[in-house]
Every structure is written in structure tokens, then in C-alpha cells.
Amino acid sequence: MGVRYLLDTHVFIWLVLGSRSVPPSLAEQLSDPDNELGVSAISAFEVATKVRLGKLDGARPLGDLWQSSVERLGARSLDLTSDHAVAAGALPWGHRDPFDRLLAAQAVVEGMTLVTADLVFGAAPGVDVLRW
Numbered sequence: 001m002g003v004r005y006l007l008d009t010h011v012f013i014w015l016v017l018g019s020r021s022v023p024p025s026l027a028e029q030l031s032d033p034d035n036e037l038g039v040s041a042i043s044a045f046e047v048a049t050k051v052r053l054g055k056l057d058g059a060r061p062l063g064d065l066w067q068s069s070v071e072r073l074g075a076r077s078l079d080l081t082s083d084h085a086v087a088a089g090a091l092p093w094g095h096r097d098p099f100d101r102l103l104a105a106q107a108v109v110e111g112m113t114l115v116t117a118d119l120v121f122g123a124a125p126g127v128d129v130l131r132w
Contacts, residue, residue, distance in 0.1 A: 002034035005130065006107045007075065008116035009043040009099065013059050016069045021117065023132055030073075030115065037075035040106055044077075046099040083109050093124045100124075 007015070007030075014021045015030070022030075030037060044066050050056035051063060062069055070077050080102065088098070088105035095101060097120075104124040107114040113128045114121060121129045 002032060002036070004036045004038070004110070004112040005030060005115050006038045006040060006078070006103065006110065006112040007043070008103060008114060008118060008121075009040075009046045010117065011115050012039050012043055012069075012073075012075075013047065013056075013062065015073055016062065017058070026115075026130075026132060033074070036112075037073060038078045038110070038112060039070045039073075039075045040078045040103055041080045042099055042102040042106065078106065078110065080106065081109075091124065095120055095124065 011022065013019070015027065029035070047056060047059050047062055047066075051060050067077065084102060084106045087109050088101040091101055091105055093101070093104070100118070100120065103114060104121060104127045106112075107128065108126050113130050115130045117132060119131070121127055121131065
């Protein structure tokens with residue numbers, strides 16, 4: 001078995017929508033069948049919320065196609081649990097974005113590497129991050 005990756009919301013969007021923001025070498029690494037990809041339920045909530053608020057119109061099509069988009073990437077959906085929520089609330093990290101806090105905590109609890117382009121995760125204690 002390879003590496004267990006949790007995709008940050010923007011990475012999931014970029015992979016699904018074919019953005020050039022994900023380096024080809026990283027996309028290849030993530031598509032390796034020996035690696036496990038996870039997409040959090042919190043990402044679904046984040047996308048739906050930001051689309052509703054008009055902050056992420058480009059991701060509007062994902063609302064109706066969420067699960068099929070996850071499956072097309074060869075990923076699995078990860079439910080959010082009370083363990084993740086408690087860990088997110090207790091995480092000694094000054095970052096206040098609840099979506100990021102929940103993703104960081106879920107990565108820790110599940111023993112996954114968080115794939116992100118966001119520099120803010122570098123300061124999250126205990127979070128294994130793959131960042132470019």
C-alpha cells in the first residue's frame with residue numbers, strides 16, 4: 001500500500017475541473033493506484049457554501065456531481081465524525097478558518113497526508129502536508 005492522501009478542497013476542485021494549478025508530476029503521483037485518495041465531506045460543505053455565497057461560481061457544477069467526481073478520481077468520500085470535530089476544536093493552531101481546521105484535524109485523526117497548495121497548513125501541528 002502506498003500513501004494515504006486527503007485532498008484539500010481546492011486540490012479536489014482543480015483535479016476534477018482539469019486545472020493546470022496541479023503540477024503534472026503531482027497529479028500522476030495522486031493517480032497511482034497504490035496510493036489512497038480521500039475527499040472529505042467538509043470539502044463538499046465548503047464548496048456548497050462558497051458557491052451559495054458567490055465566492056466559487058466555477059465549482060457550481062460539482063454540487064450535482066460530487067460523488068461521481070470523487071469516484072472519477074479514484075478517491076473515496078470521508079465522512080466527518082465527532083472525533084474529527086473534537087480534534088479540530090482542540091487543535092493548538094491559531095488559524096480560524098473552520099474548513100481548514102476540520103481538514104487538518106481529519107488528516108491527523110485518519111493518519112493521512114494533506115495535499116494542498118495553501119501555505120497556512122505548514123503551521124498546523126501534527127499535520128503531514130504535501131505542498132507545492
